[in-house]
Amino acid sequence: MTDRTARPRARFLAALAAGTAAVIALSGCTLIEELTATGVDEGGDDGMVLVDESTAPDALGFFEQEIDWQACDASLTAPEDYECATVQAPMDWSAPGERDPIDLFLVKRPADGASQGTLFTNPGGPGASGADFVAMSADYFFSADLRENYDIVGWDPRGVGRSSAVECRDDEGMDDYFYGVPDGADSMTPEEWNEWGVEQAIAFGRDCAMNTGELLGFVDTASTVQDLDLLRALVGDTKLAYFGLSYGTDIGAQYIDRYPERVGRIVLDGATDPTVPMFDVVIDQQQKFGDATRNYLRDCFSSADCPYRSTDVDGAIAEMQAVMDEVDRTLPKNHDGRVLTSGVVQMAITVSMYDSSSWQYLSMAFADWFDSADPQLFFLLSDSYYGRDMDGHYDSNMFEAFAAINCLDYPLITDPDAIRDFHERLE
Template identity: 35%
Template sequence: MDTRRLLRTGGIAFAAAALLLSGCSDSGGPDRENRPDASSSAPLSDNRVTGAARALEPLPREIPAGLRPYYEQKPDWKECGVAGFQCAELRVPLDYDKPEGTEELKLAVTRKKATGPGRRLGTLHVNPGGPGGSAVDYVQNAAGVGYPAPVRARYDIVGMDPRGVAGSEPIECLTDDEMDSYVQTDVTPDDRGEVEELVGAFEEFAKGCEKREGGLLGHVSTIEAARDLDILREVLGDDKLTYVGASYGTFLGATYAGLFPHRVGRLVLDGAMDPSLGSRQLNLDQTAGFQTAFRAFLEDCVRRDDCPLGSGSTEEAAGRLDDLLKELDARPIGTGTSRKLTESLATTGVLNAMYTEYYWPRLRSALTAARDGDGAELLTMADEYYDRAADGSYGNIMYANPAVNCLDLPAPFKGPDEAEKAVADFRRASSVFGRNFAWTALNCTYWQHPPTGEPRRIEAKGAAPILVIGTTRDPATPYKWAEGLAEQLSSGTLLTYDGDGHTAYVRGSDCVDSAVNDYLLRGKVPEDGTRCS
C-alpha cells in the first residue's frame, strides 16, 4: 500500500529485517524528487515523458544570511547506543524559503569515529534508502560495524535521519490497528465496490497523515533533505561531501550533487534511481524490475526438489503463484494468529524476498506452507516489509515513504479510471504483479499536499567524479535507471554488477567492493562500463 515499492538497501544494513522499498528508495531512492527554490515551478504536464525533464539548477555558492546560524552551529555529541557511537541533533529550518521566521526541526545524527590506523580522510555520510529508512539505525547496526575495515579506519561514518523519518520529527498517520486494516486492503479490485473500498483506504490514510502532521508534510521533500545534508557537511567541518547512498539514497545523493556540484567529494550511488522519470514511468519500470527478479527466482526454484511451484517452465510456475494468490483473494488462510493471510499480504511477502536472493529458500518454504493452508511465514515476511513488530506496532517508514514520494512527484493517475486503464500496461510489465502495482500507484492521488517537485535531469556540471552502481536484476531500482543517471551526470561513471538482489556494495562481490573501496580511499574511479559478477 505504498506509492512505489520501498527503495531500501538489500545489503548489510537491514540483514535481519530485510527492508524493501517502494521502492522503497525510494524512495524511492530510487526515487522521487523535489526541488528547493526550483520546487515552486509547475510540474510537467506529462510526467511520463522523460525527455522533457528540465535540468536541476544548482543553488548559489554563497550561503544566505538567514541560513548562516544553522551552518555555524556546534553539535553536542553524546555517547549513545552500543559502545563507540555518538549522537547529536542538527537544527534546520522547516522552510528554507523563510529560514528566519520559520519553525525549526531537530534531526537525529549518529557517528562512529574513524578507528585508524592511517590518516583520517573526513566524514563518510550514508543513507540506506526508503524514503523513510533510518540512517541512524543503519550506521549503528550495519555500516558503522560492517563496512570494510579500511573504510571505517579512515572515515567517521555518519548517518542522519532525514526530516520526517525515525528520530527526526517522525511522521505518523494511523494507529497500529488502523494500519493492520490498511495493509490488508484488496489492491487488485474485482468490481466497483472493491475499487471504492481501495480509494477509501487511500483517502483515510492521507487524512490521517494530514490530521497528525499537517505542517510538516509540506516540507519533507528530497530537495529539503539534501539541503539539510549540506548543513551537516559544514557543521562537521568538511569542505566536500563524501557519501554512500543506496536505493532512494542515490536520489538524495544525486539531488545533493545537482544543488551543490562544487561541494561534491566522493559520491557512491548504489542501486541508482533515474530522477528524470515521472511517477508513472517509475512505477512501470519497477513493475518490470520485480518481474525480472521474480523470473530469476523461478528459474532457480524449478530446478530444485523443494520448489512449491513445480518443476516445469517458469511460465507454468508463475501461473501457479497467480493461482495461489487468486485463491487467497477468495479465501484468506490462517496464520496461527487472529490475522489471516490475504492476497495483498501474501503478494507483499513474495515481493519482500525479491530484494535479496538470500531470502529465496525462505520464500520456497513460505509458499509451500501457504499451499498447505498455513500463511504464517508469508505473513511474517509481509510484516517485515511493513516494519511491523511482533507486538503489533509499526515503524515510521510506511508513513514517511508516501509523504516524501507524494511531495517529490505528481501522482501518476488522476483517479481510479486512469489506474484501471493502465492495468493492461502494468500487466504487460508483470503478469503476476502488474495489477497490484497499477492500483497501489493511486496512493498519491489523494494526498493532502500538492507536489512541490517534478522530474528533473541531474547533470551536476563541474562536480568531481561520481560513481553510479547498477545491478542487472535489481527489482526495486531497475538497471536502466543506473544507466540513465550515469548518462545524465556530467561526471558520472557506471559500475555494473551482473547479479540478483537490490544494491551491490557489501553484498558479497569482491569486484564491486574493491572498486568502491579504491574510490573512497584513494579517489580511484573505475573505468566507465566496468562489469562485476
C-alpha cells in the same frame, strides 16, 4: 462478475507492480538579502566557504550550531564508542524563520585513526534510517581504509525515524491499513476492491496530514539535500564526502546538481534517476520484479523441496495466482486473527524478490499453504517489509515517510488518459 482467472501470468506480474504503485501513490498526495556572516565560520583551511551568498540570512543561525556528540542511549543498538547527536534545521528552507525548526538525528562511527573528515551515508528508501544503518552496519559494511580515515555519519532525513518524523497511525491503525478487509469482502468484484482501496488510501492520507501537521509538506528530497549541506558545514568539512545507496543516490545526485563546488568524494551505488516519471518507475519495477520472479522459479525447480507442481515458469505463476484467487474467495485467518488476502501474498512475493537469500522462505510459505493451508509465513514475510514484529509493533515509520516523500517528489498524475495508458502497460 469479472473473470478473475483469465490471463494468470499477466495479471500476476501486473499485481506485483500494482502493489508497488499503491505503496508509492497513497492518495495522501492529494492532501499534502546577501550573506552577513558575522559570527559564522565562512571557510576552511583551503579557502573553500562553508556557507556563502546562497544561504538566506535567517538561516545563518542554524550554521552557528555546534554538534554536541554524546554516547548513544540504550534505545539504539550501537557499539559503545559510537556517538549520537541532534541538530536543528529549518522546516522550510525557503523561509527559514517562519516556522518552528525541525530535529535531525545523527549517529557517528568515529574514525579508527586520524580523521580526514566525515563520510555521510544514506541507505535508501525513501524512509530508511541512516542512523540505524550506521549503528548496525558500519563496522562491516565499510572497508578498513574508510573506517581508519573517516568519521562515518548516518542521519535520519527529515520525516524519518528519530528526526522530526511523519506520523500517520498507531500500530492498530497501521494493521487496519495493511491488513484490514471490508465487510462482504468474499463477494466483492475487483472493481469494488479498487474503490475500497482508494477510500482507504484517502483516509490514510488524511490521518497523515492530521497527525504530522505542517511538516508533511516539507519532507521532500530537495529539502533533505539542503539539510545535508547544513550537516556538512556543521562538521567543518568544506567539501562533502558521501555514500548513497538506491534512493540515497537521488540525494547525492541532487546535491551534486545544487552544490557542485562543494562536491568531494561521492559514491552513488544502485543509482536511480529522479527525473523519471512515477508511472515509468513502476513499469520498470514491474519488469524487474517479473524477471526476479522467473529467476526464483527456475532456481526453485532445481530443488527437491520446490513446492510447485508445475516444472515450468508459466505453470508455477498460474499456481501462485490460483492461491491469490482462492484466499480472496475464502478469506482464511492467521493465528493472530488477521485475514489472508491476495495483497498479503503479493507482498510476501514482492519482498522475497529483493534478495535471493529470501527465496527459500517464499518456497516454505507456499509449501505450508499447499500442505496445510497455513498462512503464517506469508504474514511473516509481509510483516518484514512493513517493519511489524511478532507483537504487532511497527519498529519504524518507514512506510509513512516513503509515501509522504514520494508524494512531494513526484507530481500527482490525474489525467485519465495517462492513468488508462499506465494500466494498459501494466497488462
